Amino acid sequence: MSSLYNTLKIAVLPGDGIGREVMPACLELIDAAVSQAGAPPLVFETHQAGAQHYAETGEALPAAALEACRTSDAILFGAMGWPDIRFPDGTEIIPQLDLRMEFGLFAGVRPIRWFPGLPKVLSDPRAEGIDFVLVREQTEGLFYARGRGEVLNDQEAYDTMQITRAGTERVTEFAFQLAAQRKRRGKAGTVTCVDKANVFSSMAFFRKVFDEIAAKHPELQKDYAYVDALALNMVKKPWTLDVLVTENMFGDILSDLAAGLIGGMGMAPSADIGDTHGLFQPAHGTAPDIAGKGVANPGAMFLSGAMMLDWLAVKHGDQRLADAAGLIEAAVEHTLSTKIAVPMEYGGSANCAEMTRSVIGALGAVR
Amino acid sequence: MSSLYNTLKIAVLPGDGIGREVMPACLELIDAAVSQAGAPPLVFETHQAGAQHYAETGEALPAAALEACRTSDAILFGAMGWPDIRFPDGTEIIPQLDLRMEFGLFAGVRPIRWFPGLPKVLSDPRAEGIDFVLVREQTEGLFYARGRGEVLNDQEAYDTMQITRAGTERVTEFAFQLAAQRKRRGKAGTVTCVDKANVFSSMAFFRKVFDEIAAKHPELQKDYAYVDALALNMVKKPWTLDVLVTENMFGDILSDLAAGLIGGMGMAPSADIGDTHGLFQPAHGTAPDIAGKGVANPGAMFLSGAMMLDWLAVKHGDQRLADAAGLIEAAVEHTLSTKIAVPMEYGGSANCAEMTRSVIGALGAVR
Numbered sequence: 213m214s215s216l217y218n219t220l221k222i223a224v225l226p227g228d229g230i231g232r233e234v235m236p237a238c239l240e241l242i243d244a245a246v247s248q249a250g251a252p253p254l255v256f257e258t259h260q261a262g263a264q265h266y267a268e269t270g271e272a273l274p275a276a277a278l279e280a281c282r283t284s285d286a287i288l289f290g291a292m293g294w295p296d297i298r299f300p301d302g303t304e305i306i307p308q309l310d311l312r313m314e315f316g317l318f319a320g321v322r323p324i325r326w327f328p329g330l331p332k333v334l335s336d337p338r339a340e341g342i343d344f345v346l347v348r349e350q351t352e353g354l355f356y357a358r359g360r361g362e363v364l365n366d367q368e369a370y371d372t373m374q375i376t377r378a379g380t381e382r383v384t385e386f387a388f389q390l391a392a393q394r395k396r397r398g399k400a401g402t403v404t405c406v407d408k409a410n411v412f413s414s415m416a417f418f419r420k421v422f423d424e425i426a427a428k429h430p431e432l433q434k435d436y437a438y439v440d441a442l443a444l445n446m447v448k449k450p451w452t453l454d455v456l457v458t459e460n461m462f463g464d465i466l467s468d469l470a471a472g473l474i475g476g477m478g479m480a481p482s483a484d485i486g487d488t489h490g491l492f493q494p495a496h497g498t499a500p501d502i503a504g505k506g507v508a509n510p511g512a513m514f515l516s517g518a519m520m521l522d523w524l525a526v527k528h529g530d531q532r533l534a535d536a537a538g539l540i541e542a543a544v545e546h547t548l549s550t551k552i553a554v555p556m557e558y559g560g561s562a563n564c565a566e567m568t569r570s571v572i573g574a575l576g577a578v579r
Numbered sequence: 580m581s582s583l584y585n586t587l588k589i590a591v592l593p594g595d596g597i598g599r600e601v602m603p604a605c606l607e608l609i610d611a612a613v614s615q616a617g618a619p620p621l622v623f624e625t626h627q628a629g630a631q632h633y634a635e636t637g638e639a640l641p642a643a644a645l646e647a648c649r650t651s652d653a654i655l656f657g658a659m660g661w662p663d664i665r666f667p668d669g670t671e672i673i674p675q676l677d678l679r680m681e682f683g684l685f686a687g688v689r690p691i692r693w694f695p696g697l698p699k700v701l702s703d704p705r706a707e708g709i710d711f712v713l714v715r716e717q718t719e720g721l722f723y724a725r726g727r728g729e730v731l732n733d734q735e736a737y738d739t740m741q742i743t744r745a746g747t748e749r750v751t752e753f754a755f756q757l758a759a760q761r762k763r764r765g766k767a768g769t770v771t772c773v774d775k776a777n778v779f780s781s782m783a784f785f786r787k788v789f790d791e792i793a794a795k796h797p798e799l800q801k802d803y804a805y806v807d808a809l810a811l812n813m814v815k816k817p818w819t820l821d822v823l824v825t826e827n828m829f830g831d832i833l834s835d836l837a838a839g840l841i842g843g844m845g846m847a848p849s850a851d852i853g854d855t856h857g858l859f860q861p862a863h864g865t866a867p868d869i870a871g872k873g874v875a876n877p878g879a880m881f882l883s884g885a886m887m888l889d890w891l892a893v894k895h896g897d898q899r900l901a902d903a904a905g906l907i908e909a910a911v912e913h914t915l916s917t918k919i920a921v922p923m924e925y926g927g928s929a930n931c932a933e934m935t936r937s938v939i940g941a942l943g944a945v946r
């Protein structure tokens with residue numbers, strides 16, 4: 213079986229807390245899935261980074277780790293941050309934000325889908341049809357203010373939100389491309405612009421640029437929602453949503469809310485995509501309360517791994533990687549729906565190792 | 580029966596759309612409740628304002644209406660705004676924001692409580708215990724940018740968020756006072772500071788000032804949450820929340836989300852409180868889709884009226900007004916829990932007039 217590209221190298225950053233538990237589990241699963249799909253093995257290059265590493269070495273994101281991210285075909289990220297470990301100025305150690313800026317990872321892709329075995333959080337039976345993707349702009353918006361904010365005389369503080377034409381164009385274009393893909397798979401093909409255009413001129417500008425991009429995609433639908441109304445509708449009728457595109461801070465809030473609809477972060481993967489790089493990471497954090505016990509649910513990490521394989525498949529035109537991604541997704545769903553193993557966070561007894569064994573075992577069943 | 584104050588004058592602004600339907604219903608109910616509680620009747624002074632009024636006269640908030648608000652004991656507000664009616668610069672007609680600034684209505688009080696007869700949105704039975712209050716700062720935060728934003732060369736746009744010490748002190752103090760009141764009624768007495776202190780210096784400042792105020796209330800509990808995590812927990816375990824205090828924009832999003840947990844805006848009242856003035860308004864908008872049909876659910880307007888009576892009771896030290904507020908709340912709950920009348924938005928057949936008749940009828944039953 214010949215391959216048109218060199219071996220794919222993945223920069224692996226397990227990070228802190230449960231990141232260090234779910235990451236090895238995910239690498240094992242990816243190895244198994246890639247092999248079953250007949251693709252050449254990926255090469256993983258693991259680097260330490262994050263709060264714990266900072267405490268040990270004084271560096272949160274060492275140059276070698278950053279270089280590995282830069283020169284790899286994809287970045288697989290666990291979770292970083294720790295309550296009591298901070299920079300001298302008191303700010304938290306969150307290299308994920310630096311990586312977004314460093315590599316221009318402008319599209320935060322946060323798919324939310326219910327499938328059998330997940331908690332039924334909403335009582336309406338239509339909630340079984342929850343299947344939408346939130347695209348969060350990740351290089352500007354209110355996060356532009358990070359490191360730029362001012363506190364004057366201990367009396368007043370200012371943080372400025374930035375919306376640029378280029379930034380809005382690229383993230384909106386990304387959302388429409390995604391909607392087009394989804395439409396081919398039978399989804400609505402609707403992109404909703406989530407903003408607060410009724411109050412802020414930057415948000416009215418965001419909507420205006422969205423409209424210009426939408427005009428280039430006449431085969432798709434566009435829609436608008438104010439962020440407050442969207443938050444309500446995400447609870448009231450999330451099954452009507454398809455693709456949402458929004459500002460950085462709004463996206464941060466809405467993606468956590470969205471994960472709540474499927475029982476929390478346990479099955480919420482994410483991808484941070486730029487023009488040249490892609491970083492894949494579970495939406496959960498380091499979970500200090502359960503870290504070190506081996507009980508974390510690796511589901512979101514697994515699904516993030518699948519997103520990585522899917523992205524690599526398109527980038528390198530290799531269907532086998534897409535097959536491997538499909539195997540992982542199907543195996544996760546099979547494990548949960550048949551209840552072969554039920555994660556502790558859903559009231560079951562399967563720890564991280566048991567979930568991993570079950571999902572790897574299920575790869576055979578779903579082929 | 581003697582009264583220590585002059586007749587209370589209420590400035591009434593029905594506004595647009597269903598505001599014009601639920602307001603007369605509410606005035607009728609208040610009259611009945613105040614009379615049954617043995618309090619002197621309130622004097623209502625109704626003024627037209629809003630989008631429709633702007634279309635007719637060129638003025639959204641006429642001087643006479645503003646003056647009535649200034650000189651009244653309280654402001655009762657329906658809903659304002661209309662999709663196609665805008666100012667020449669394209670911005671929406673939303674005088675509620677102007678009133679917040681004009682009268683320094685710094686605390687947006689948004690109570691969310693489940694009671695029998697409301698939709699069970701979440702499947703967890705503990706959701707029947709939802710009973711929390713969100714306090715939204717309403718005079719600064721990101722809304723400081725309204726009217727100040729810049730769009731440069733059609734290329735980039737900026738909006739600045741402001742957090743002041745004074746603004747944060749007063750809204751936090753308000754939240755702790757509220758928590759103290761609630762603690763006397765058996766609630767937890769916990770105030771949660773909802774911010775994004777891990778990323779923004781203005782938000783770290785907000786949290787710092789919150790801490791200073793919290794230190795003055797050692798008998799109450801304090802807690803912190805990042806706004807994204809709070810959005811998730813609002814879906815996952817809202818029954819654990821008591822009093823939340825947060826920045827303007829975050830509060831806007833979270834209060835709509837919160838209303839979703841009790842089936843939408845139909846039973847979500849709100850109060851905008853300042854040092855001298857108070858404005859009471861249902862959290863819903865003008866609902867152009869159903870306006871003019873008489874089918875709007877007046878519940879949130881009724882509960883907003885009760886909040887007004889409660890506020891006036893404290894301000895003027897008149898227990899009879901608190902009794903009237905209690906009667907309204909009990910009558911609304913009685914109507915819904917016994918299903919004497921079920922609002923259309925909850926799948927029933929009661930229109931606005933029928934809901935009003937039922938709730939007024941229930942005043943007798945709950946005394």
Ligand SMILES: CC(C)[C@H](C(=O)O)[C@@H](O)C(=O)O
Binds near residue numbers: 308777807
């Ligand atoms: C860790 C934190 C700074 C980060 C963010 O706010 O973007 C996280 O919440 C996320 O959603 O990726």
Ligand SMILES: CC(C)[C@H](C(=O)O)[C@@H](O)C(=O)O
Binds near residue numbers: 410440673676831
């Ligand atoms: C009408 C709108 C501008 C307003 C706001 O954003 O404050 C509303 O959503 C609210 O919550 O009162």
